[in-house]
Amino acid sequence: MAIMEPTAAREDEFNDWYDLEHLPQMSSIPGIDSATRFIAVEGWPRYLAVYDLAEFSVLRSPAYRERTGSGFTPWSRRNLAAVRGWQRSTFIRQSPGDSILHADCQALLVCLFRGTPDLRAAAESIAGGPGILQARAFGPGEESGEGAALLVESGALGSLPPLGEVAACAALESHAALLQFSAGYVRYGRGNPFGAFHGIESHRA
Helix, strand or coil: CEEEECCHHHHHHHHHHHHHHHHHHHHCCCCEEEEEEEEEEECCCCEEEEEEECCHHHHHCHHHHHHCHHHCCHHHHHHHCCCEEEEECCEEEEECCCCCCCCCCCEEEEEEECCCCCCHHHHHHHHCCCCEEEEEEEEECCCCCCCEEEEEEECCHHHCCCHHHHHCCHHHHCCHHHEEEEEEEEECCCCCCCHHHHHHHHHHC
């Protein structure tokens, strides 16, 4: 996943770049099974992109390297140089197995932890909640060597559990101090970034 915050003056260009160049480039790389953008309604940074990979070797493939690093286009370099809070994190899916982001996911709660807490029991507990499409637990990826993530997916913003309830899960209680980052997101829609948010709220009401 990648999180970042463009400056207000560059936000329109940032979204043009991400929608018209960067996301299509990433989506075209063999082994990237899904690529989805989200915008924060609670927390920071404002923008999040979630990528599901078939395996970590995708990040070392010629196709990936041609589009990143020294292969970044001038437009990519221009936008990435201007964002704040940029962070790319990689994790290994632990529960439920090889699942990718649910196709109906419109709202997402993201919790990143330091260290290597086992989040599988918490994910399984949360997944049974009303309105929850999927809760996925991730362990450390090959790049960082540590870190864990919990992603809770829902079709409606109102169905996401409050962060306090997530942290209070028995499997997470002892890891609350390890919480590094958390935010609530809705799926980004080009031309109307908060359209999904308003639609979700209207549906809930």
